[in-house]
Amino acid sequence: MKENVEIFLFVDALGWELVSKTNFMEKELPYRRKIEMQFGYSSTAIPTILSGRRPAEHGHLGLFRFAPEKSPFKRLGWLAPLMKPASLWNRGRVRHWLSKIIARLYGFTGYFQLYQMPFKKLPLMDYCEKQDLFALHGMGEIENLRDLLSRQNIPFHISNWHESDQTNFDAARRAVQEGASFLFIYTAELDGLLHQYPVLLHDVIRKKLEWYQEQVEAIFKVCCECGRKLRLTLISDHGMTPLTQTIDLKTAIEKTPLVFGKDYGACYDSTLFRVTFLSPTAEGVIRDAVKPFETKGHWLSVEEEKHYGIYRPDRLFGDAIFLMNPGIQIVPSDMGSRPLNGMHGFAPEDKDSQAVILSNDEIPPEIHCVADFFCLMKQRILAL
Secondary structure, three states, X not given: OOOEEEEEEXXXXXXXXXXXXXXXXXXXXXXXXXXXXXXXXXXXXXXXXXXXXXXXXXXXXXXXXXXXXXXXXXXXXXXXHHOOOHXXXXXXXXXXXXXXXXXXXXXXXXXXXXXXXXXXXXXXXXXXXXXXOOOOOOOOOOOOHHHHHHHOOOOEEEOOOOOOHHHHHHXXXXXHHOOOOEEXXXXXXXXXXXXXXXXOOOHXXXXXXXXXXHHHHHHXXXXXXXXXXXXXXXXXXXXXXXXXXXXXXXXXXXXXXXXXXXXXXXXXXXXXXXXXXXXXXXXXXXXXHHHHHOOOEEEOOHHHHHHHOOOOOOOOOOOEXXXXXXXXXXXXOOOOOOOOOEEOOOOOOOHHHOEEEEXXXXXXXXXXXXXXXXXXXXXXXXXO
């Protein structure tokens, strides 16, 4: 058993604003820095953290993308006429179980949720996370964290992302006792809470942060009891921005004479409108339809796409992307028919969007954005 233990603790949605205003674990993890989030959602940030590659390389932005030629759901076209009444089939619990059934039918091992994607559009859509990103070769030819660890002659532990935070902390403590030298602990429950309670210092959030602190202290105690020295680095993917307003961009587009799948294709994320132009007139009509909302958001320029690491010449993510201003959500969207009290996926510069890195050891000066986390993990792994 090696004396040193290297732990990276991932806390989904723990933003810099929340950390700085609560002084979260300031004594235990005194080295701390705000981090630029990866443009997009957790479905974008997690593959970036696990590979060090940005969306332009790993191909993950929104969960769905308009791509009829690549859609694995073509044979599900017959479902749409049967899904009546819509009020029944669009319920969250029903969609949740349908997602589980479809994932099993298609052999998807990654995170899969239908959310509110219309069934009639599903045969025209591709889905980015078909494979478990944490598994061996889970990102195809791109090296991920497990690929890296599997080549090294060290015992390691990576949390099961399907499990609860409590289960993952319990498993991590056992892994330390059993001699693991590198651990990646995955927790996601804070994200769900902040979607409901985005106001800083809400009792629910405060209690959850206190619980995280207790879990971290328990890991330090186990390491001490085992006579092992622990270096713990806490990382996150983004913060959470409180809801200020909603806009019905989807209805505005659907009121145009354009036909979905013939003239254009689109994905309506909570904070992004991603559109593919198929007919010669589509771009002009859609941009005109969006004009009334241009005080609430803006079309990303090529320069912005390159800066955010999402620019691709093949326009994999759509021919144009409209980003909402912080706090403004697209409702209804393919993600939901109602707004959430908090949302992420806005511009990385938004103060509520910034991620964090906290540690009980010095943080290298070159760590500035979420994509840098993999390089840091790699350095630490190779040094073990």
